[in-house]
Amino acid sequence: NAGVTQTPKFQVLKTGQSMTLQCAQDMNHEYMSWYRQDPGMGLRLIHYSVGAGITDQGEVPNGYNVSRSTTEDFPLRLLSAAPSQTSVYFCASSYQQGPGETQYFGPGTRLLVL
Amino acid sequence: GDSVTQMEGPVTLSEEALLTINCTYTATGYPSLFWYVQYPGEGLQLLLKATKADDKGSNKGFEATYRKETTSFHLEKGSVQVSDSAVYFCALSDLAGSEKLVFGKGTKLTVNP
Numbered sequence A: 001n002a003g004v005t006q007t008p009k010f011q012v013l014k015t016g017q018s019m020t021l022q023c024a025q026d027m028n029h030e031y032m033s034w035y036r037q038d039p040g041m042g043l044r045l046i047h048y049s050v051g052a053g054i055t056d057q058g059e060v061p062n063g064y065n066v067s068r069s070t071t072e073d074f075p076l077r078l079l080s081a082a083p084s085q086t087s088v089y090f091c092a093s094s095y096q097q098g099p100g101e102t103q104y105f106g107p108g109t110r111l112l113v114l
Numbered sequence B: 001g002d003s004v005t006q007m008e009g010p011v012t013l014s015e016e017a018l019l020t021i022n023c024t025y026t027a028t029g030y031p032s033l034f035w036y037v038q039y040p041g042e043g044l045q046l047l048l049k050a051t052k053a054d055d056k057g058s059n060k061g062f063e064a065t066y067r068k069e070t071t072s073f074h075l076e077k078g079s080v081q082v083s084d085s086a087v088y089f090c091a092l093s094d095l096a097g098s099e100k101l102v103f104g105k106g107t108k109l110t111v112n113p
Helices: none
Strands: A002-006 A010-013 A021-027 A031-038 A044-050 A054-057 A065-067 A074-079 A087-094 A109-113 B001-005 B011-014 B020-021 B023-026 B032-037 B044-052 B056-059 B062-065 B075-077 B084-095 B107-112
Touching: A002 A087, A010 A021, A021 A031, A021 A087, A044 A065, A054 B032, B001 B084, B020 B107, B023 B032, B023 B084, B032 B062, B044 B062
Parallel strands: A010 A109, B011 B107
Antiparallel strands: A002 A021, A021 A074, A031 A044, A031 A087, A044 A054, A065 A074, A087 A109, B001 B023, B020 B075, B032 B044, B032 B084, B044 B056, B056 B062, B062 B075, B084 B107
16 A cells, blocks of 8 residues: 555745645545644644545635545645745545544645745 | 643754653543654654543553543653654544644654764
8 A cells, every 4th residue: 555645745836826736545544634734833734524525624724725526535726825835735544534543644745835 | 722732842862861752732522642753754653642541552662641630641762762863743633623633833852872
């Protein structure tokens, strides 16, 4: 199993550009989520999905869109990038939703918005 | 709302030293508690967890005990190695918001030979 994969590893955008961060998992996990990691802030939840066709907002959803058309994929879209979205983005998945479930993280995408 | 507070770093230790990273939490329910570790250039991976009071999680020589009375989940290791150099995150997930992990800010550990 490849686990959770993310592409690209690094991206530079100009303000106002759009892009999609890709996330895929091959563990047949129902639950997937996106976090952003900023210095001194820990990780904060952006959006999550409990299964194909179902998504919901996390703590910091503004400026991001998601969709979940398959169990395997959970892309994160930035429609109009802003410098405040400079961050490291992590995708995570778990077998099911629940307070004791272990989440498996991808290697991250480092995004710089100029 | 739920929150996690962990000791600020960075922490620098010599090899074979004792490690303690403090973590306390605030939660409305009965959360599950986690320690995740992030090695340089990598994503986070689960180090250990505990799902109810008085449970002890352990892995790779690290331990943490879920203390409900002090709302704490301190991470300990008796003898650290250079390979333990990483950022350590305490996190919780509770029944009310079980889709969400709430993270502390992270503690960077550097172990020198």
